Amino acid sequence: MRKKKALVFELSQPGRVSYSLPELDVPEVAIDQLIPKEIIRENPPEFPELSELDLMRHYTELSHRNHGVDSGFYPLGSCTMKYNPKINEDVARYPGFAHIHPYQPVEMVQGALEMMYNLQEMLQKITGMDKVTLQPAAGAHGEWTGLMLIRAYHESRGDFQRKKVIVPDSAHGTNPASATVAGFETITVKSNAQGNVDIEELKKVVGNDTAALMLTNPNTLGLFEKDIVEIDKIVHDAGGLLYYDGANANAILGYARPGDMGFDVVHLNLHKTFSTPHGGGGPGSGPVGVKKILEPFLPKPLVAKEGDQYYLDYDIPQSIGRVKAFYGNFGVLVRAYTYIRTMGPDGLKAVSENAVLNANYMMRRLQDYYDLPFKQHCKHEFVLSGKRQKKLGVRTLDIAKRLLDFGFHPPTIYFPLIVEECLMIEPTETESKETLDRFIDVLIQIAHEAENEPEKVLEAPHNTVVGRLDEATAARNPILRYKK
Secondary structure: OOOOOOOHHHHOOOOOOOOOOOOOOOOOOOHHHOOOHHHOOOOOOOOOOOOHHHHHHHHHHHHOOOOOOOOOOOOEOOOOOOOOOHHHHHHHOOHHHHOOOOOOOHHHOHHHHHHHHHHHHHHHHHHOOOEEEOOOOOHHHHHHHHHHHHHHHHHHOOOOOOOEEEEEOOOOOHHHHHHHHOOOEEEEEOEOOOOOEOHHHHHHHOOOOEEEEEEEOOOOOOOOOOOHHHHHHHHHHOOOEEEEEEOOHHHOOOOOOHHHHOOOEEEEOOOOOOOOOOHHHOOOOOOEEEOHHHHHHOOOOEEEEEOOEEEEEOOOOOOOOOOOOEOEOHHHHHHHHHHHHHHHHHHHHHHHHHHHHHHHHHHHHHOOOOEOOOOOOOOOOEEEEOHHHHOOOOOHHHHHHHHHOOOOOOOEEOOOOOOOOEEEEOOOOOOOHHHHHHHHHHHHHHHHHHHHOHHHHHOOOOOOOOOOOOHHHHHHOOOOOOOO
């Protein structure tokens, strides 16, 4: 049921305070002796006045309106909203990790450097790369870093004409955006009827101006690029490099490695594949791994080891430079390290097994109620189409809004763009069959409602705090401040 919630300003009562300051223990000075009069307020700001208890209740109630993995199923396709084990949080709060400072001498932070060095080594083995940097702060930041490495590589060879980066028409939107920011022109390659890169179309767009092909494997349709060996040959024969977008690495852990597929550079999303918080719980982390040909250009410093001592290596003459202050989002690195050590090789392999199993189970149960554009087995995620419901006047957006009434976060919708009325669903490996079945049953119910009671779907959501918003107005003219 909807329940109106007063704003903090509306709860305000004159004279109430939620703090208690100690008595002044220094000489009192008039404010106009410290601050120029022309910038001093004539009237005090109208801050809300509440007791501490009312303040706590207000924000606690607001927090309960947030949706997160700990409160409900979160099947956002290509986002891998898996459960974040709380042991990760415990380890990240160890005083030796939580209370250190990046300016401390390396002799005082050997444990932290050892953790980072070992994480680099583990990510190298997982991806089949030769060297890893932990600096990039997010997935798109990792993309940009990888592309700058590719640019530095070509320019170091005097190959200045390589200005084009090829991206599939199913690619994440960050791929062409990152390429543009890195100074490249993006070229789109079409997918074939099976949802993979069209080899003949790829041959048409590859040339001596190709810097790289950016590829997610499995792709955003949840399908493995089975022609990857041929793709590798086409791009490398033309003098280009292969970039691996690691957004969907949750599908291949222990089964396939980008380095073995022929990729030259890869970024990983620790906040997806390796269970660190993301979204409102972030920050993210986007380590980049490279083959030997790109090692000379890695951001500096790298965490290195000599004998039994760990240090920060700044001696990288051809480095593209620092890409983030200090050495990456350290707390996130600790959480990912804990997760990998907890799971071990067999556990990581089981992650992908169960992620793929869950996705295929859901896909087969739903294929009779929604259009399934690609009939083959999927990997960790799959796409449905709401074309059938659209003919009844119900759009994918309406289906997503109706899901809110049942306490489920909607899946990714209208992406990839090459699927009409797309719903992209990624259950991850951490959800139980009972949760999957509840979500499936609700989607089936909504499909029946679209046929028999379309107005129930068109007017959804019915049970949320607010009803359906005018999304264009909300985006273009948001109300960002309180007015009496």
